[in-house]
Amino acid sequence: MKNNFKNIFKNGLGQLTIPIIAILLLVIFNLIRDPSFFRITIEIDNAGNRVLAGNLISIINAASELAILAMGMTLVTAASGGQDISVGAAAAIAGSAFVKVLKSGGNINGLIVLLAFVVAVIVAMCFGAFNGTLVSIFKIQPMIATLILFTCGRSIAYWINGGATPTVDSSIVKAIGGFIPGCPIPTPVLIVIAMAIIFKLVFHFTSLELFTQSVGINGSAAKLNGINSTWIKLLSFIILGACVAVAGCIGVSRLGLINHETLLIDIEMDTILAVAIGGNSLGGGKFKMAGSIIGAYVIHILTVTLYAMKVPSTDVKAYKAIVIIILVVIGSPVIKKWFAKTAARIKNKKASAPMKGAQ
Amino acid sequence: MKNTKTFRREPLTDSQLLMTIAICIFLVMYVGAMLIFKGGFLRANQIFDILNDNAPLIIVSCGLTIVMIGGGIDISVGAVTSLVVMACALFLNNGGNVYLSMLLAIGIGLGFGLVQGFLISYLDIQPFIVTLAGMFFARGMTTILSVDPQKVNIDPIHNLFETIHRGALVNTSIDPQTFNTSTENLTELVRDGKMTFFEAIKNMNFRTLLEGKIKIDWLGYTAPNGNRIPASMEYGVVIALLCVVVIFLLLKFHKLGRGFYALGGNQTSALMLGINVKRTRFLSYVICGLLSGISGYVFLLHTGAGNATNAVGMEMNAIAASIIGGTLLSGGVGNVVGTFFGVMILNTIKKIVVTSGLNAPWWQSVTTGGMLCFFIILQSVVIFIRSKVRRSRISKK
Numbered sequence: 001m002k003n004n005f006k007n008i009f010k011n012g013l014g015q016l017t018i019p020i021i022a023i024l025l026l027v028i029f030n031l032i033r034d035p036s037f038f039r040i041t042i043e044i045d046n047a048g049n050r051v052l053a054g055n056l057i058s059i060i061n062a063a064s065e066l067a068i069l070a071m072g073m074t075l076v077t078a079a080s081g082g083q084d085i086s087v088g089a090a091a092a093i094a095g096s097a098f099v100k101v102l103k104s105g106g107n108i109n110g111l112i113v114l115l116a117f118v119v120a121v122i123v124a125m126c127f128g129a130f131n132g133t134l135v136s137i138f139k140i141q142p143m144i145a146t147l148i149l150f151t152c153g154r155s156i157a158y159w160i161n162g163g164a165t166p167t168v169d170s171s172i173v174k175a176i177g178g179f180i181p182g183c184p185i186p187t188p189v190l191i192v193i194a195m196a197i198i199f200k201l202v203f204h205f206t207s208l209e210l211f212t213q214s215v216g217i218n219g220s221a222a223k224l225n226g227i228n229s230t231w232i233k234l235l236s237f238i239i240l241g242a243c244v245a246v247a248g249c250i251g252v253s254r255l256g257l258i259n260h261e262t263l264l265i266d267i268e269m270d271t272i273l274a275v276a277i278g279g280n281s282l283g284g285g286k287f288k289m290a291g292s293i294i295g296a297y298v299i300h301i302l303t304v305t306l307y308a309m310k311v312p313s314t315d316v317k318a319y320k321a322i323v324i325i326i327l328v329v330i331g332s333p334v335i336k337k338w339f340a341k342t343a344a345r346i347k348n349k350k351a352s353a354p355m356k357g358a359q
Numbered sequence: 360m361k362n363t364k365t366f367r368r369e370p371l372t373d374s375q376l377l378m379t380i381a382i383c384i385f386l387v388m389y390v391g392a393m394l395i396f397k398g399g400f401l402r403a404n405q406i407f408d409i410l411n412d413n414a415p416l417i418i419v420s421c422g423l424t425i426v427m428i429g430g431g432i433d434i435s436v437g438a439v440t441s442l443v444v445m446a447c448a449l450f451l452n453n454g455g456n457v458y459l460s461m462l463l464a465i466g467i468g469l470g471f472g473l474v475q476g477f478l479i480s481y482l483d484i485q486p487f488i489v490t491l492a493g494m495f496f497a498r499g500m501t502t503i504l505s506v507d508p509q510k511v512n513i514d515p516i517h518n519l520f521e522t523i524h525r526g527a528l529v530n531t532s533i534d535p536q537t538f539n540t541s542t543e544n545l546t547e548l549v550r551d552g553k554m555t556f557f558e559a560i561k562n563m564n565f566r567t568l569l570e571g572k573i574k575i576d577w578l579g580y581t582a583p584n585g586n587r588i589p590a591s592m593e594y595g596v597v598i599a600l601l602c603v604v605v606i607f608l609l610l611k612f613h614k615l616g617r618g619f620y621a622l623g624g625n626q627t628s629a630l631m632l633g634i635n636v637k638r639t640r641f642l643s644y645v646i647c648g649l650l651s652g653i654s655g656y657v658f659l660l661h662t663g664a665g666n667a668t669n670a671v672g673m674e675m676n677a678i679a680a681s682i683i684g685g686t687l688l689s690g691g692v693g694n695v696v697g698t699f700f701g702v703m704i705l706n707t708i709k710k711i712v713v714t715s716g717l718n719a720p721w722w723q724s725v726t727t728g729g730m731l732c733f734f735i736i737l738q739s740v741v742i743f744i745r746s747k748v749r750r751s752r753i754s755k756k
Contacts, residue, residue: 083487134735134736138735138736138739138740139739139743140735140736140739141687141688141689143432143688144678144682144688144735145735147675147678147679147682147731148728148731148732148735149728150675151675151679151724151727151728151731152721152724152725152727152728152729153728154724155720155721155722155724155725155728156721156725158720158721159721159725163719163720269491269494269495272487272488272491273488273491276485276487276488281485282485282487282488283485312502314499314502314503314667315499315502315503316499317495317496317498317499317502318495318496318498318499318500318502318503319499320495320499321492321493321494321495321496321499322496324488324491324492324495325478325489325492325496328478328484328485328488328489328492329478329482329484332478332482332483332484333483334481334482334483335482
């Protein structure tokens with residue numbers, strides 16, 4: 001245990017340094033600004049449940065979709081060295097399929113919700129496979145390949161429900177987007193935890209992580225070592241498809257309706273940002289999924305802090321951009337090298353100072 | 360022996376081949392539209408309409424092509440365009456000089472280019488993230504600058520016409536007969552999104568510039584009621600075409616332009632050839648920023664008003680146009696003339712969709728997506744076959 005701590009101090013947290021520092025800075029800033037910012041209370045919601053409430057809970061709750069998408073995006077980024085910019089559009093398609101199946105039957109019971117979810121996952125996986133095929137077999141840059149779905153995805157979602165924005169009124173769907181009766185923690189948060197555990201188990205019991213990293217670092221070298229790099233790339237896009245479906249279903253359940261134009265709008269940029277803030281290289285290779293998840297929460301704490309400071313919602317973007325630039329500048333290799341050099345110089349001075357004193 | 364070698368024609372480069380494909384497809388598409396739909400497509404006005412509407416997009420796409428040839432990406436271009444439109448509109452409305460407003464536009468664009476270029480090339484940060492932040496910043500600044508619709512005080516005495524003249528755009532969903540100009544009602548309409556405010560420019564010097572058009576009489580047509588309608592081209596189109604030509608020459612003949620290709624093709628080789636890699640990359644972003652500034656001014660020349668939702672999604676359109684024109688995101692391959700035709704293809708497709716009666720809103724984006732898919736796969740196959748042929752030729756030698 002002691003050794004572990006020593007190692008952390010000695011080597012730093014590696015890739016996780018920047019996101020953790022960012023989250024700490026934001027928390028400290030908020031504590032100074034308004035100590036009651038992090039107060040958590042237990043309140044009774046409309047349905048009569050005892051639920052947790054407070055800024056912190058709402059941050060963690062609201063960042064759920066982003067965190068789930070960031071997990072999938074990390075894999076895609078690591079394997080293909082590019083990003084999928086169609087996640088928002090694909091989530092709209094998955095959400096539309098989800099609602100379409102829900103509305104097709106009479107009354108909504110657990111089985112139908114499960115069926116709808118499975119359909120949404122399959123649909124999103126198919127679109128993921130489409131993107132993946134373009135990237136892995138046709139060797140197209142991921143950003144360009146997913147530009148196709150980015151352009152027409154929301155129109156396909158529009159077409160699925162015939163241009164309407166149907167509402168879903170069901171206690172089960174409400175429970176997915178809000179609270180399960182008797183459980184004070186928001187359900188989306190539980191889903192995020194479940195997804196994280198699933199990924200952890202998959203990485204533990206299979207060699208997916210190793211294979212993905214080796215494909216990302218050098219595809220042809222991985223191929224020579226017997227790894228099917230085409231399949232790994234395709235697989236990463238299919239996994240992202242599943243994540244997209246989960247995020248889309250949460251988004252739909254939260255509001256109880258599908259609006260193809262506004263469901264998870266602009267989330268693709270935030271997702272890529274979360275991956276980058278997490279310290280992952282956008283050029284592929286090594287990755288840490290924990291970093292991306294923390295990155296997603298950093299983005300949301302930042303947004304909520306700005307809201308709490310009474311910044312109008314339309315202006316938030318400008319302030320967000322400044323913080324992002326500061327973060328990436330601190331994390332840039334040139335600045336890191338400069339810091340290391342300065343630290344070494346100070347150390348040398350300290351080392352040479354007593355010698356001077358001895359003379 | 361030596362003589363025969365000099366007479367052998369050089370094979371087409373990838374850039375030239377992809378550009379040729381784009382131009383051919385545009386011609387086939389346009390001639391096909393002429394034959395099938397006749398009417399509007401037979402008139403020169405159709406081409407001029409497309410050009411007038413898309414002059415800003417052409418300029419932005421040119422800048423993006425340079426960045427993409429250098430192996431980078433800039434997604435802030437649309438947002439910078441929108442910021443320039445808003446800033447210039449406000450500047451002109453507060454009694455600014457027209458020439459100074461041009462300087463302002465160029466200054467904003469150049470500023471974004473310089474900062475982003477510095478961060479990307481000298482601090483070695485991923486271009487996607489830097490320009491994403493640039494996009495957020497520009498969009499945020501646009502909304503900060505724009506008049507907050509809910510706070511606008513509307514004098515209840517003014518009638519509907521004057522309200523519109525002062526810069527309120529009323530959507531068609533409001534019935535003008537029952538329209539109530541009381542302050543509460545207008546505020547409510549704005550809140551529901553049925554009405555948006557923009558900065559309509561009242562500066563008279565600018566308005567003359569705005570309404571000035573180059574009229575080409577012999578290309579026009581005679582309307583059914585006997586009026587002669589000349590083909591008209593806005594000044595923005597001239598600027599756009601000038602940009603295309605200048606950048607074409609820069610990429611083709613100037614040392615810097617060749618440097619962009621070398622940089623995008625292989626960074627290490629470019630370094631070994633003695634190219635200042637950092638400065639070349641920096642300059643590619645500076646030129647791109649400068650062009651977004653110019654594009655913003657051209658946008659203002661076209662619309663004559665600043666609105667917070669101007670040029671939304673322009674960056675993706677510009678990327679799509681560059682790709683269709685044969686620029687590869689991986690760098691080293693591309694041509695600005697191809698990009699010009701990429702913009703034309705994108706918008707001709709939209710015109711064709713509208714003309715053929717597919718008015719449902721999803722058709723345009725679905726056909727655009729399909730078109731992109733077709734081009735991307737075609738390019739990938741072409742590049743693959745060429746590299747295979749080249750490899751077999753080398754192995755034969």
